[in-house]
Amino acid sequence: MSQKTAPDEALRASSGGRKGGRSASVAGGAAAGGRRRLDRQTVAAWVLALPFVVLFLGFTAGPVLGSLGMSFTDIRQRDLRTPFSVNGVGVDNYVKALSDETFRKAAFNTAYFVVIGVPLTLVVALAAAVLLDRGIKRFQALFKVGYYLPVVTSIVAIAVIWRFVLSPDNGLLNTVLGWVGIEGPNWLASKTWAMPSLIAMAVWRNFGSAMIIFLAGLQGIPESVEEAGQIDGAGAWQRFRYLILPLLRPTVLFTSVTTGIGYLQFFEEPFVMTQGGPLDSTISVSMATYDQFGFGNYGLATSMAYILFVVIAVITFIQFRLLREK
Amino acid sequence: MRRTWWIYLIGVLGLVAVAAPFLWMVLGSFKTQGELLRVPPTWWPEQPTTGNYEELFSKANFPRYFLNSTLVALAVTAGNLIFCSMIGYALAKLRFKGRNALFVVVMATLMIPGMVTFVPLFVLVTNAGLANSYPGLILPFLVSPFGVFLMRQFFLGLPDDLIDAGRVDGTSELGIFARIMLPLTRPALATLGILTFLGSWNNFLWPLVIAQTEDKYTLPVALALYSTGQNAQNYGLLMAGAVVVVVPVLVMFLAFQRHVTKGIAITGLK
Numbered sequence: 001m002s003q004k005t006a007p008d009e010a011l012r013a014s015s016g017g018r019k020g021g022r023s024a025s026v027a028g029g030a031a032a033g034g035r036r037r038l039d040r041q042t043v044a045a046w047v048l049a050l051p052f053v054v055l056f057l058g059f060t061a062g063p064v065l066g067s068l069g070m071s072f073t074d075i076r077q078r079d080l081r082t083p084f085s086v087n088g089v090g091v092d093n094y095v096k097a098l099s100d101e102t103f104r105k106a107a108f109n110t111a112y113f114v115v116i117g118v119p120l121t122l123v124v125a126l127a128a129a130v131l132l133d134r135g136i137k138r139f140q141a142l143f144k145v146g147y148y149l150p151v152v153t154s155i156v157a158i159a160v161i162w163r164f165v166l167s168p169d170n171g172l173l174n175t176v177l178g179w180v181g182i183e184g185p186n187w188l189a190s191k192t193w194a195m196p197s198l199i200a201m202a203v204w205r206n207f208g209s210a211m212i213i214f215l216a217g218l219q220g221i222p223e224s225v226e227e228a229g230q231i232d233g234a235g236a237w238q239r240f241r242y243l244i245l246p247l248l249r250p251t252v253l254f255t256s257v258t259t260g261i262g263y264l265q266f267f268e269e270p271f272v273m274t275q276g277g278p279l280d281s282t283i284s285v286s287m288a289t290y291d292q293f294g295f296g297n298y299g300l301a302t303s304m305a306y307i308l309f310v311v312i313a314v315i316t317f318i319q320f321r322l323l324r325e326k
Numbered sequence: 327m328r329r330t331w332w333i334y335l336i337g338v339l340g341l342v343a344v345a346a347p348f349l350w351m352v353l354g355s356f357k358t359q360g361e362l363l364r365v366p367p368t369w370w371p372e373q374p375t376t377g378n379y380e381e382l383f384s385k386a387n388f389p390r391y392f393l394n395s396t397l398v399a400l401a402v403t404a405g406n407l408i409f410c411s412m413i414g415y416a417l418a419k420l421r422f423k424g425r426n427a428l429f430v431v432v433m434a435t436l437m438i439p440g441m442v443t444f445v446p447l448f449v450l451v452t453n454a455g456l457a458n459s460y461p462g463l464i465l466p467f468l469v470s471p472f473g474v475f476l477m478r479q480f481f482l483g484l485p486d487d488l489i490d491a492g493r494v495d496g497t498s499e500l501g502i503f504a505r506i507m508l509p510l511t512r513p514a515l516a517t518l519g520i521l522t523f524l525g526s527w528n529n530f531l532w533p534l535v536i537a538q539t540e541d542k543y544t545l546p547v548a549l550a551l552y553s554t555g556q557n558a559q560n561y562g563l564l565m566a567g568a569v570v571v572v573v574p575v576l577v578m579f580l581a582f583q584r585h586v587t588k589g590i591a592i593t594g595l596k
Contacts, residue, residue: 040499041420043499044416044420044498044500045420045421045422045425046416048413048416048500048503049412049428051408051409051412051413052410052413052469052474055409056431056435056469058465059450059451059465059466060435060443060471061435062446063446064435064442064443065446067445080445131336131340136337141583141584144583145576145583146344146345147340147341149345149347150348152528152572152576152579153347153572154564154565154571154572157347157350157351157565157568160350161346164367204344208344212520212521212583213476213517215513216480216513216517217483217513220480220483220513247483250482250483251479251483253479254476257475258475261436261437265440286439286441289441290441293441302442305438305439305441306442309437312437313434
């Protein structure tokens with residue numbers, strides 16, 4: 001990247017040369033060229049950003065502000081048709097949410113799920129991507145599609161199969177454990193094991209998405225990089241750790257942030273497998289929010305969601321700092 | 327790197343563990359209700375039947391739902407590919423005032439739990455007269471913060487030298503984006519296309535509230551409505567429906583996955 005200055009100077013020299021009449025000295029030409037380029041960039045940038053900004057203002061920013069407003073009111077489902085009957089209640093909803101026992105339990109469970117689930121998912125996804133990119137050459141498409149199948153499989157089918165795998169008596173997992181003399185627990189009914197079971201299921205179900213993003217990232221890295229490492233005598237692990245992984249950094253940041261955000265909104269697995277039980281041991285913040293929507297308590301529900309949003313924002317910020325881009 | 331047999335062994339073991347529920351779903355769609363509910367589950371159907379599919383297709387206007395789903399998913403995918411790559415490039419490679427603020431706003435919306443904006447969005451779209459219309463189904467999803475973030479990250483990985491070279495050659499800023507940089511992000515575009523198409527194809531809650539007459543139903547909506555009521559526990563029908571919904575996505579994935587592939591190795595570093 002140190003070559004960057006050469007074309008830069010060439011550009012300045014050439015643009016300064018073309019419009020030579022406007023700048024008295026070489027230094028002046030460079031400065032003028034630099035400023036003019038910045039203006040062109042600004043115009044181009046806003047042209048490129050415009051469609052997004054228009055759609056974004058209409059269909060995202062508006063609703064976001066609307067829901068933020070709702071979180072400070074006592075709005076209920078029936079008020080949607082007559083919005084002027086709604087009263088502001090200040091931060092009451094936030095206080096209520098934070099002091100609610102179930103919500104606290106949900107916050108703990110969500111944290112548990114994210115702290116274990118996100119790194120596991122990323123490691124499995126990256127391992128699968130490296131396996132496909134560097135190890136498996138024949139039938140690569142078959143493996144790629146195969147690993148991606150859980151992402152497209154109906155949650156209904158996934159739930160049925162996983163209930164069979166985790167079933168206490170004749171379930172697949174406990175049968176296999178029985179062969180080596182271990183008596184497995186009743187996974188989904190155990191306060192200790194229900195959450196790890198759901199984490200395993202989530203990792204299994206979601207690693208395919210991160211895998212194809214890692215694949216796209218890996219395949220953007222030219223083979224010459226690795227060949228150079230090989231010539232310098234670096235082993236496979238060293239090449240991965242010191243050459244590939246640093247070049248993958250934008251991709252790793254992307255997958256860790258999106259997986260993190262997705263897992264913080266953990267919902268479907270407990271919804272189909274445990275309904276949050278046993279004894280709220282798998283209830284998540286999103287499920288608690290969903291329950292309040294279901295009860296028609298829109299104000300309380302949106303305040304819970306905004307608490308989750310603040311937490312997600314803080315965690316994402318930390319991830320950006322840890323995987324600093326430049 | 328030498329390909330050894332144990333790499334394939336790991337690969338195949340992983341494949342079996344990962345693909346089994348999908349295969350079970352496909353096989354299950356040919357089973358009778360009684361067999362599907364048996365514990366432990368059977369693997370091969372004992373008396374294979376196409377009854378579930380017949381019931382599914384005889385019930386309603388499936389070509390229509392298929393068409394609706396395809397139309398919506400294609401429009402949403404096209405919108406995301408075009409608009410997200412445009413702003414993604416601007417955020418990654420162009421210097422302009424407000425860039426950081428714009429990026430922070432994009433990231434913030436990525437973090438807002440989807441169900442939060444659902445109610446206000448519904449009120450807004452309904453008041454705009456877009457309920458039960460294709461624009462109502464498509465417009466809210468034409469751009470996604472996820473897509474912007476993805477494209478930005480990929481553009482970040484491309485060397486600046488290419489842009490400078492384009493400028494030296496007198497290419498306009500938009501020309502540099504469209505003709506030099508965009509073609510280099512083909513793996514990212516293929517990835518975003520696959521993920522967006524899949525997301526739109528499986529989108530359920532929004533079409534459920536926006537599509538009010540049958541001619542605007544998408545597949546997931548139709549399936550859900552036909553498998554509730556007396557069919558609530560009809561797993562065979564659900565499995566068949568899930569297969570019908572997933573097959574086009576798999577075909578698309580097979581067609582495009584090779585674009586998420588080698589040979590587009592980023593130039594400029596070579």
